[in-house]
Amino acid sequence: MIKIRNLSKIYKTKKGLVKGVDDVSLTIQKGEIYGIVGYSGAGKSSLLRCINLLERPTSGQIKVDGTDLTSLKGEDLRLARLKIGMIFQHFYLISQKTVFDNIAFSLKAANVPANRIKGRVEELLEMVGLADKKDVYPSQLSGGQKQRVGIARALANNPKVLLCDEATSALDPTTTKSILSLLKKINKELHITIVLITHEMNVVKEICNRMAIMQSGKVIEEGAVYDIFANPQTELTNEFIESVVSFEIPEVILNGCTGPIVKVIFKGKIASEGIISDMLQQFNVSGNFLHGSIEYIQEIPLGIFIMELKGEKEEIEGSLQFIEGRAAQVEVIRGGL
Numbered sequence: 001m002i003k004i005r006n007l008s009k010i011y012k013t014k015k016g017l018v019k020g021v022d023d024v025s026l027t028i029q030k031g032e033i034y035g036i037v038g039y040s041g042a043g044k045s046s047l048l049r050c051i052n053l054l055e056r057p058t059s060g061q062i063k064v065d066g067t068d069l070t071s072l073k074g075e076d077l078r079l080a081r082l083k084i085g086m087i088f089q090h091f092y093l094i095s096q097k098t099v100f101d102n103i104a105f106s107l108k109a110a111n112v113p114a115n116r117i118k119g120r121v122e123e124l125l126e127m128v129g130l131a132d133k134k135d136v137y138p139s140q141l142s143g144g145q146k147q148r149v150g151i152a153r154a155l156a157n158n159p160k161v162l163l164c165d166e167a168t169s170a171l172d173p174t175t176t177k178s179i180l181s182l183l184k185k186i187n188k189e190l191h192i193t194i195v196l197i198t199h200e201m202n203v204v205k206e207i208c209n210r211m212a213i214m215q216s217g218k219v220i221e222e223g224a225v226y227d228i229f230a231n232p233q234t235e236l237t238n239e240f241i242e243s244v245v246s247f248e249i250p251e252v253i254l255n256g257c258t259g260p261i262v263k264v265i266f267k268g269k270i271a272s273e274g275i276i277s278d279m280l281q282q283f284n285v286s287g288n289f290l291h292g293s294i295e296y297i298q299e300i301p302l303g304i305f306i307m308e309l310k311g312e313k314e315e316i317e318g319s320l321q322f323i324e325g326r327a328a329q330v331e332v333i334r335g336g337l
């Protein structure tokens, strides 16, 4: 659906050249909700804006639905862009126009015949849950409602892709949840591929299927959200995960442990089964739980437990083998066997 190949965006500034995006290649499949995460300055906006050519890449290629956007100009580019909707952190609604006219504006710009505009705007307002707000002005709306207008406007011309630029970063947690479930509904019902950038890992955990982590203009890790949560490969990814799933154990507790400390990760349905209690029954070991949680990522459980094991060496080894045969991962994180 979206193929990005060796994309770079270099800005010329008074202080010299700044690499916004540095040789990024990514493939985003049709129907996915794809999250791009990174701290401020990592290059997320630059990359997202290159996807619809709001920024022209310095080099590299972007194919959307087989069309190489970088080769298009003028009217061809304008038509291709109609198939890519975009929403923004600060909404960018026209304050002098009503909700209805803000959405109609997109349709008029795409030369939709006047007699089809009213019906289409009403359909869009219905979809985003704002049918009763069509005659009000943006200043009379809450942040969440403004974003709903932004979404309706972005969907007006039936795009195949929706780009979301920090779409929930200006919203409170409850409103964020409602906007994320609207995006999920749009993805499911309209089969629109969604690419979102965010610095909030909970957004990715909530709705994305796959994700990339960016640092200094580069993608440093990429894959299924579930796999990345279960097995992060870089320190930065770990940091982002720990912003939503804390594994921190106070040093004073760790120092009081005498047995090996193990981290056990169960993936999928198995996460909710009683493997640890079976293990404790079968082996002559005792387990001192230091941390335990079952996270649900796209409704699939991911169980993470940290515990101190006490007992004879052979019994502990046997118990770890028992879990290893059933769990996805066992890691001794402190104290040898």
Ligand SMILES: Nc1ncnc2c1ncn2[C@@H]1O[C@H](COP(=O)(O)OP(=O)(O)OP(=O)(O)O)[C@@H](O)[C@H]1O
Pocket (backbone or CB within 6 Å): 011, 012, 013, 018, 019, 020, 021, 038, 039, 040, 041, 042, 043, 044, 045, 046, 047
């Ligand atoms: N128009 C521009 N002119 C010059 N440099 C720019 C421009 N836009 C972005 N940059 C630089 O490119 C790098 C990546 O910025 P970008 O905004 O893409 O990152 P980001 O991850 O989206 O950060 P943020 O969340 O703060 O927007 C930064 O070093 C930034 O200063």
